[in-house]
Amino acid sequence: MKKKCFMVVVVALAVSFLMGAPFCYSAEPIKIAGIFALTGRAAHIGTSQRDAVILAIDDVNQKGGINGRMLEMVMGDTESNPTKAVMALKKVLESQDVVAIIGPTLTGTAMAMRGFIEKEKIPTFMHSGGDVILKAPLDKKDPNSMPKWTFKSPYKAADAMGKICQYMSKHGIKNIGFLYSNEGFGKDGLRNVMVQAPKYGVTVAAQEAFQPRDIDITAQLTRINAKNVDGIIAWTVGPAMGIIAKNIKQLGIKAPLFECHGAGDPIFWKVAGEAGEGVMMPSTKIVVGDQLPDTDVQKKKIIDYVKAYNEKFKHEPGTMVAYGADAAFIVIEAIKKAGPDRAKIRDAIENTKGYVGMSGIYNISPQDHNGLSMKDIVMIKATKGSWKLLE
Amino acid sequence: MDFSQQIAQYIVTGLTIGAIYAIVAMGFNIIHNATGIVNFAQCEFISLGGMFMYSLVVLFKVNLIISFFISMAGVALIGALIEIGPIRHARSKEIIVLIFLTIGLSEVLRGTAQEVWGTDNVGVPAFSGENPIHLLGGATIVPQHIWIFAITVLVMLMLHYFFKKTLMGKAMRATAVNRRAAALVGISVNRITLFSFAFSGALGAVAGIIIAPISTTSYDTGIMLGLKGFAAAILGGYGNFAGAILGGVILGLLESLGAGLVSSQYKDAIAFFILLLVLFLKPTGIMGYGEAERV
Numbered sequence: 219m220k221k222k223c224f225m226v227v228v229v230a231l232a233v234s235f236l237m238g239a240p241f242c243y244s245a246e247p248i249k250i251a252g253i254f255a256l257t258g259r260a261a262h263i264g265t266s267q268r269d270a271v272i273l274a275i276d277d278v279n280q281k282g283g284i285n286g287r288m289l290e291m292v293m294g295d296t297e298s299n300p301t302k303a304v305m306a307l308k309k310v311l312e313s314q315d316v317v318a319i320i321g322p323t324l325t326g327t328a329m330a331m332r333g334f335i336e337k338e339k340i341p342t343f344m345h346s347g348g349d350v351i352l353k354a355p356l357d358k359k360d361p362n363s364m365p366k367w368t369f370k371s372p373y374k375a376a377d378a379m380g381k382i383c384q385y386m387s388k389h390g391i392k393n394i395g396f397l398y399s400n401e402g403f404g405k406d407g408l409r410n411v412m413v414q415a416p417k418y419g420v421t422v423a424a425q426e427a428f429q430p431r432d433i434d435i436t437a438q439l440t441r442i443n444a445k446n447v448d449g450i451i452a453w454t455v456g457p458a459m460g461i462i463a464k465n466i467k468q469l470g471i472k473a474p475l476f477e478c479h480g481a482g483d484p485i486f487w488k489v490a491g492e493a494g495e496g497v498m499m500p501s502t503k504i505v506v507g508d509q510l511p512d513t514d515v516q517k518k519k520i521i522d523y524v525k526a527y528n529e530k531f532k533h534e535p536g537t538m539v540a541y542g543a544d545a546a547f548i549v550i551e552a553i554k555k556a557g558p559d560r561a562k563i564r565d566a567i568e569n570t571k572g573y574v575g576m577s578g579i580y581n582i583s584p585q586d587h588n589g590l591s592m593k594d595i596v597m598i599k600a601t602k603g604s605w606k607l608l609e
Numbered sequence: 610m611d612f613s614q615q616i617a618q619y620i621v622t623g624l625t626i627g628a629i630y631a632i633v634a635m636g637f638n639i640i641h642n643a644t645g646i647v648n649f650a651q652c653e654f655i656s657l658g659g660m661f662m663y664s665l666v667v668l669f670k671v672n673l674i675i676s677f678f679i680s681m682a683g684v685a686l687i688g689a690l691i692e693i694g695p696i697r698h699a700r701s702k703e704i705i706v707l708i709f710l711t712i713g714l715s716e717v718l719r720g721t722a723q724e725v726w727g728t729d730n731v732g733v734p735a736f737s738g739e740n741p742i743h744l745l746g747g748a749t750i751v752p753q754h755i756w757i758f759a760i761t762v763l764v765m766l767m768l769h770y771f772f773k774k775t776l777m778g779k780a781m782r783a784t785a786v787n788r789r790a791a792a793l794v795g796i797s798v799n800r801i802t803l804f805s806f807a808f809s810g811a812l813g814a815v816a817g818i819i820i821a822p823i824s825t826t827s828y829d830t831g832i833m834l835g836l837k838g839f840a841a842a843i844l845g846g847y848g849n850f851a852g853a854i855l856g857g858v859i860l861g862l863l864e865s866l867g868a869g870l871v872s873s874q875y876k877d878a879i880a881f882f883i884l885l886l887v888l889f890l891k892p893t894g895i896m897g898y899g900e901a902e903r904v
Contacts, residue, residue, distance in 0.1 A: 261728035400874060427874040431833040433824035434626055437868035437876075440618045457730040457825045464823070468741050468751050469618070489825045491732045493739070 247283075247290035248558045250549065251316040253307055253331070254345075255323035258298025259430070259456060262485050263538050264323040267345050268293070269531050270542030271320055274550060277526070284554050296322045300330035307331050311338065317558045318549050320542075321345055326402055328370075332356070336367050341552070341564040343545035344370045345538070347480065348406050352587050365587070367564055371545040372538070373577060373590040378479035378500045379410040380417065381595045382451060385498070385609070387418040391449035391474070395424040395442030397435070397462065399454035404430075407453030407478065423447050430456055436465045443471050455480040460489025467493045474498065479595070483536030487603050497600045498608065502540040502577040506598055509607040515574050523576060540576035548573060548580065614747030619869040620862065621748040627861020628761035629820050633838025634845065634853035635768065636812040641848050642785035643805035645704050649711045650691060652835030653718035654813025657684050659826030660726050662818045663733050673736060681814045687718070688810025692803045722828035730830070735822040757819045764815060765854060772850070781805065785848070844884050846897025855895055860884070 252271050255264030275289045283289060292314045294306035303322055310316065318341045322328050325348030335342045336356055344351060351370055357363040386394065396411050398404035408425060415422050424445045426438035435458065442450060450473050452462045459481050466475055475497045477486075482501035487494055503510055507520035523543060527535045548570055549563070556562035570589065573580040578594025597608040633655065640648040661680035665671040671679070695710055735753045742750050772778040784791040784801045792798050816838070817831060824830065841860045845852025860880055867879035887895060 257723070257728060259728075265728075426868075427876075428868075429833075429877060431830075433629075433820060433834070434622055434865075436622045437619055437865045438873045440615050441869055441873070444612075444615055457827070457830075460730075460732065460825055461823070464739070464751075467739065469749050470741055485729055488732055489730050491734075 247288040248553060249290050249292055249314050249316045250553075251294065251307070251310045251314070251319040251321075252291045253294040253296060253303065253310070253319060253321040253327075255298040255327065256293075256295040258296070260298045260324050262483070263345075263455070263480070263536075264296070264298070264321075266483075266536055266539050267321070267323060267542030270527070270535070270539045271546040273523075273527055273530060274543055274546035276530075278550055284550070285557075287558075289550065289553075291320075292316060296324070296327045298324055298327070300326045303327035304330050304334060307334065311340075316340070317553060317560055318342065318563055320545050320549060325351060325406070328368075329354075332365060332368055336365055339367055339564075340560055341549070341567055342368050343549050343567070344368060345372060345541045345545060346370060347372050347375050347403065349374045349376060350406070369545075369548075369567055369582065369587045371541040371548070371575075371577060371588070373479075373502075373592075373594055374588060375406060375479070376410045376414060377590070377592040378595060379407065379414045380592055381500045381597060382476050382498075383411075383414045383418040383420050384592075385597050386420050386449055386476070392419065393421050393423050393445075393447050394449040394451060395426070395445060395447040395473070396422050397426050397428065397438060397442065397450060397452045397454075399430045399456075399458060400427040401430055403455070403478075404453050407451075411451065411453075428454075428458060430454065430458060432458060433461065434465065435462050436469060439465050439469055439471060443469060443473075448473050449476065450474070451476045453478045457489050459486055460491065460494065463490045463493040463497055480538060482598055482605060483538060484534055485536070486600065490600075494600045495602070499598060499600075500595045501537040501598045501605070502594075503596055504535055504540040504543075504576045505537050505605045506596065506607040516576070516578070519574060520576055544575035544577050544580065547575065548582075611747075615869060617744070617746035617748040619865045621744065621750055621754070623862035623865030624858060625750070625754045625757050625861070626865065627841075627858035628757055629816050629834065629857070630838050630841040630860050631854045631857025632761055632764060632812055632816040633834055634842035634857050635764075635850065636809040636816070637839055637842045638848050638850060638853050639781075639805050639812070640809045641842075643781060643802050644696075644707070645788075646707045646711065647839075648806075648809060649708070649835075650688075650715040650718060651809060651813050651838070652831040653715045653722070654684050654688060654810050655817040655831030655834050656722060656826070656828055657687065657718065657831075658814030658817030659733065659821040659830055660722060660817075660828060661814070662821055663731050663826055664726075666733055667731070673734075677818060680818055681811045684814035684817075685807040685811040688806040688808070688813075689803055691810075692806035696802070696806070697799065719829055726828050728828065730825045730827040732825045733818075733821040751823075753819075753822045757823075760815065760819050764812070768850065777804070840881070840884055843894055844887060846894030849894065849896045852894055852896030859895075 254268045275291055279288050292310050294310045296303035296306055320343050323345050325346040328344045328346040328351045355361050355363045398408050424442045428435045428438055477497055477499045479500040481499045482505050503516055504520055507524050510517045552563045552566035556566040570580055570582040578590045580589035582589035598605045599608050636651050658680055661683050662676055665676035691714055736756045737752045739751050780796045781801050784798055788798055841856035842853050845856025863880040863883055864876055868876040
């Protein structure tokens with residue numbers, strides 16, 4: 219009896235070795251980590267960026283992977299919370315051997331993860347809006363300790379603000395009110411507008427704050443309106459985007475409303491409804507792909523990608539899907555070039571030149587870990603549940 | 610827009626927001642009076658009211674008025690289930706244990722809502738359009754503000770009638786004053802508690818429903834409103850109904866006038882500073898008389 223058992227085990231082992239092992243070997247996937255805000259206040263951004271990355275990875279795998287090896291994403295959820303972000307990252311890194319990281323979504327979570335990433339030396343392409351993740355030294359005492367392994371795909375917030383101010387001055391808007399949510403992103407916007415507006419001859423006549431969860435912002439708007447402004451910029455993502463648009467209609471304020479570069483998302487129409495009509499904002503070209511001139515080098519790429527996105531997820535992508543897609547494609551290109559080696563992938567990302575993405579044309583260098591410029595940004599206008607390209 | 614117009618606008622805004630806070634505060638008070646606990650699941654009643662309304666009106670295209678009452682009844686039922694289930698069967702009847710239980714329940718409800726509806730904020734159509742109405746004095750409102758005001762006043766009047774004139778209402782007040790004595794004279798304290806949870810559920814839902822067209826709604830929209838309503842209840846005197854109205858209106862006005870006249874950045878800080886000041890001077894709240902009489 220004992221002997222029989224032994225034989226069965228030996229045969230089973232032999233069979234599994236002969237059949238399973240070579241199969242396993244050829245399919246050993248290359249792993250990358252995807253850390254997104256899948257829940258919490260930025261969940262609508264995080265989930266669509268996750269979808270964007272999934273689409274990019276599917277695309278590569280359908281074409282046979284990288285040198286015959288499939289790509290696999292190991293996911294972590296930051297819960298839109300800096301502490302939870304670091305925990306999610308550590309959990310992924312302890313259980314899996316990843317060659318690169320994509321994400322996270324929010325600037326706060328990115329800042330929390332940055333130090334750890336630099337210490338572990340893993341190339342990371344972030345989606346967070348704030349420029350501070352590239353600009354702030356890692357060690358406060360050493361101004362030269364710049365991040366080496368951290369990159370970000372969204373264009374710089376300062377450029378987005380500059381684009382609005384440029385548009386305003388071109389259209390005779392000189393005297394504006396600035397409305398910002400009283401947290402990291404909004405305050406970053408306030409600092410930027412104070413630098414950018416004077417460059418284009420625009421005066422910030424009033425600046426008012428609100429809480430991200432406020433249900434009524436008429437008091438602030440009344441105060442701004444009393445200054446007789448001829449344009450209003452609102453710097454926030456989330457329900458307040460819609461509340462501000464509604465409150466402006468309610469108060470009968472005629473000054474045009476501009477919102478931030480995160481507003482060009484289907485969620486804008488959900489929160490603003492009809493009041494959203496006519497609101498202008500800077501955006502990536504992904505939401506107005508079919509309106510681009512044929513000479514635009516990004517046009518074909520964007521249209522193809524949006525079509526694939528639509529087919530897979532059954533809804534239109536928002537402006538921030540572009541950041542997820544670009545981060546994923548650039549990292550994938552780097553892995554193709556450098557192989558599954560963290561340091562070589564980092565170098566390959568840093569040498570990305572003239573890459574035509576959804577958000578613009580990336581020219582990454584050791585000095586600029588973002589690589590986009592102001593000319594990659596377009597101004598769009600909310601029109602009938604969709605977006606119209608202005609310039 | 611001259612200064613008097615601005616002031617008028619701040620006051621009208623403050624009153625509307627205050628009305629919402631008052632309804633929420635009322636929900637806290639009813640459960641407190643029946644059981645002595647603070648029900649933190651009240652926040653979730655607000656979110657659920659808004660989300661039920663969204664599902665019925667936007668997703669299932671049900672008539673607005675019918676949706677209003679179904680949402681209200683739905684949340685009232687959830688309130689009742691909370692009482693019949695966990696609250697009634699809790700091993701310990703210590704107040705602090707029950708309060709923690711409601712915190713847990715609120716997490717469960719919020720998590721479930723997140724799974725059902727996702728995390729996006731969604732809009733609900735206004736009850737009768739969004740064309741601005743110009744008031745005397747230069748303030749502008751939308752029709753929804755009138756609805757909020759009218760419904761709040763109606764709810765308050767109905768509550769007043771219920772607690773002062775009906776047997777059930779009197780029984781609830783008796784329980785509030787002294788549970789044991791109420792039980793001794795034949796009032797079913799269990800039934801009163803059940804009723805208070807269903808009632809609070811309905812009130813929370815009303816707040817969530819009437820504010821949704823203005824603020825949009827999501828699975829966790831009630832957290833902020835719930836906290837402000839809680840603050841209003843404390844400001845007015847916890848457990849006191851007239852206090853809830855007063856507390857709500859004062860808090861709403863403070864926020865709006867604070868943002869308009871002093872600084873929008875410290876809007877909440879100003880409101881809560883006044884709240885602390887009142888509690889220093891009169892720890893039972895503006896209308897509170899201490900523990901002996903809570904109604």
